[in-house]
Structure formats: C-alpha cells, structure tokens
Amino acid sequence: MSDIQNLASIKLMVDDFYTRVRRDGLLGPVFNNVIKDDWQPHLDKMYAFWNAALFGVAGFKGNPFARHAPLLINAGHFERWLELFNQTIDSHFAGPMANDAKNRAGLMAAMFQSKLANLKGGPERVIV
Structure with a gap:
C-alpha cells in the first residue's frame, strides 16, 4: 500500500469513509438525518478539509465544531x-x-468531545 499522496488519495479516503458511515447503524442515522440524500456538498467540504489538514492547501472554509455541536x-x-x-x-x-491522518482524527475527536462537555457544563458544573 502507498501513503496518502495527494487530493486523489484524499478523495478515495473520504469517499470510502463516508460510505462506511452511511451504512453504520450508530453513525448513519446521525449523518443521514442532517445530510439527507445530498452528500456531495459534505464530501466536497471534507476533501478541502483533509487537503488543508494534511497538505496545507488553502481552500477549506467552515467551522466543523459548530456544525456538530447541535x-x-x-x-x-x-x-x-x-x-x-x-x-x-x-x-x-x-x-x-496515513499515520498523521489517524492522529489528527484522534485529536479532533478528543477536542470535539471536550468542547461538547464544556458546552453542556461538564460533569463538575451545573448550568441553571
């Protein structure tokens, strides 16, 4: 197997990943409830996101956490x-x-979970 090398590699990664997500019993309903049957805009955004994250290519615009917070x-x-x-x-x-992509995904998941916990007050805080 070769390493992630370019935008074509990223498109392969993103397309296969979201095919798996759509079919997944836990994640599929969450994504399908928001995206419905119009997946291409999301995929295009993910191509740009991972191209920026892995290769520093400009073009990604958005706030991923804000889209996931609700x-x-x-x-x-x-x-x-x-x-x-x-x-x-x-x-x-x-x-x-490939290792960098997995590491970045892990960091992103940890950051999102931390921000969500703080948004909801965290286990040690009470929001009135």
Whole structure:
C-alpha cells in the first residue's frame, strides 16, 4: 500500500469513509438525518478539509465544531467514528501521512468531545 499522496488519495479516503458511515447503524442515522440524500456538498467540504489538514492547501472554509455541536452525539459516536476512520485509512494507505491522518482524527475527536462537555457544563458544573 502507498501513503496518502495527494487530493486523489484524499478523495478515495473520504469517499470510502463516508460510505462506511452511511451504512453504520450508530453513525448513519446521525449523518443521514442532517445530510439527507445530498452528500456531495459534505464530501466536497471534507476533501478541502483533509487537503488543508494534511497538505496545507488553502481552500477549506467552515467551522466543523459548530456544525456538530447541535447533534445528539456522545463518546460512543466518537469512538465508532474513529474506528471507521482508522479502518478506512488502514485498508488503503500506509506511511507517515496515513499515520498523521489517524492522529489528527484522534485529536479532533478528543477536542470535539471536550468542547461538547464544556458546552453542556461538564460533569463538575451545573448550568441553571
């Protein structure tokens, strides 16, 4: 297997990953409830996101956390998301960029969970 090398690699990764997400019993309903049958705009945004994250290519605009904050998601959703993401990477790629993608996905999941917990007050805070 080769490493993630360019936009074509990213499109392969994103397309396969979101095919897995759509079919998943836990994640599929969450995404399908928001995206419905119009997946291409989301996929295009993810191509730009990962191209910026991995290769520093300008073009991504958006606030990923703001789009996810209203969703009814929890740690189990993030665990499954990471599991599918890592499976996707490992089924197509091997090398430093593949490892970087998995690391960035893990960091992003941890950051989103932390921000969601703070948004909801966290376990030690009471919001009145």
